[in-house]
Amino acid sequence: MNLLFAEDDELLAQLFQLQAEILGYQVLWVANGDLAVQQALSYQFDLLLMDIQMPVMDGISAMQLLRQLGYDRPIIAMSAEEVPATGFDLVLKKPLQWPELQQQLAKFKAIPSIELELPTELKEAYLAHAKQLVQQLATLAEQQNWIDFMAIVHQLKGSAASFDLAPLGQLADQLQKEWKTIPAGQRTERATYFLEQCKACKLK
Incomplete structure (x- = not known):
């Protein structure tokens, strides 16, 4: 196929x-x-x-x-x-x-089920990519550029768990769900807390 x-x-x-x-x-x-x-x-x-x-x-x-x-x-x-x-x-x-x-x-065409392992090289490449994204988020938070900030949060939500970084994806999901209810004056504080949490997600 x-x-x-x-x-x-x-x-x-x-x-x-x-x-x-x-x-x-x-x-x-x-x-x-x-x-x-x-x-x-x-x-x-x-x-x-x-x-x-x-x-x-x-x-x-x-x-x-x-x-x-x-x-x-x-x-x-x-x-x-x-x-x-x-x-x-x-x-x-x-x-x-x-x-x-x-x-x-398999509903479209039968394919045998195989347990797959995440290649180390690809996992390491994503880890480096995620670190760069978190650095970009820190810069965007300082600039209060929330449109680009949340675009990156959305990207992390959709991809992190695929590379064995499920906690990072969950943090991004939680922030995205909360974001519209956070008053403008509290967004910098919430973004800073999010970034502190990200650093604990095997990104060191």
Whole structure:
């Protein structure tokens, strides 16, 4: 089975591609919804996995455009947030859990279940990436640039658990749920507390 994987997080895409190919899938990765539409319309892929928040064109807009153009192959949404299922064949919650993902993909084509290990090199690469993101968060908090700050928090929420950093993902999830209720004058204090918690999540 040929899979098209649309995801703007390069390390998450590398992890998916590595694990999917071990299971016998062929995978092409694209980094935004516009490229996903272009590649999907080549009809070389049996199934499209689509992240929702991507640059250039988001996943919902890409799916809607494909459906308008008559594309009838399976499209699976991937999101850390709740997503309407209309137009998608399936909605998967991020971070992706491989046992669940294998079970869901088996509905489209049977693939034997295999227990997969996270490659050390990829885990170390993500750890370094996460450290950089936390440093960026510290700078953005000082600038009170909350739009970019929360965009990175969302990214951590959707990817950290896939690289054995579930506590970091849980912290990001908790902050995202609370953020809209935090008064503007208390956001710097809450962001500082979040960053202190992050440093305890095996990031040293």
